[in-house]
Amino acid sequence: MQPKNTDDEVGRLVREAARPVEEPTAPAVERVWERIAASMQETPSRRRRPVRALLGAGVAVLALGAGGVAAADIWSAHTGRPVTDPEVKELSGPGEHIDPMAPDYDAVYDELTADIGFPDAESRSVSREIELEIHDRDVADARRSGDVIGEVSGGIRAQAARDAICSWGNTWAAATTSGDDAARRAAISALQDARSWPAVTAIDPEQSYGRSETWKDPATGHSGSYYPDETEFAYLPRVVAAASGRDLAVMDSLLKDCWRELVPALARASSPTGDGQR
8 A cells, every 4th residue: 555645645734724815906915015014103203213014914915925925036125115105104214115024134225225325334334233133133023923014215224324424423523532633524524415315315305303392390390392393304404513513512412312332432522431321
């Protein structure tokens, strides 16, 4: 008697038990990706992270396609789907929907951020390491939870631009402290140019704080002001203005949301204790 092929039998049983899945239409796929990117809410802040939207694992079949694109060699972080929903653009930036779970994400990240000017290869490498470490952690969390996450190219580029601005602020601080006038002029010029970087203007052409409103704590009597209409890079014109002076504490306050690893000279120069802790 010929022995039964166990693998073939298991495969047959799985195929028979599987529920049929219809091929999704193009509009349906587009709607899903729009909802993926818009599904997370975020409190506006200067260091707005690129939104990695979450949706239940059950939607992954539709988002990736019934043909199992995830398992195919053509699975790429480039989805080819432009962002069209205004709410998604407001949350995550303009551009293309990016799949952060794709195997070529690191290469696509490098491609998207290649034109953003860092002071040197070292600062670019530090930024890349930080951002990809965050990415890897988010992807690992999503896989454990069974969620699907999505990003937008404009948000990825904007975050890299923030890191580059931080790095140039650090170069400015080091040059100001050491008296290196040539390096200081180069940093000032780069910060001025940053206001017109495509990665910046695509997400924030205005760079404005807008109107201010005041608040007061009735319990303590403390009061202050805030800017409800603050745009993504509202702080950048103030950074440019501060760079023309030599007040390290002012620059430090403007770049307080930078990753500490990107501003070691600024942190050391502006810290009363010189310990560089942020």
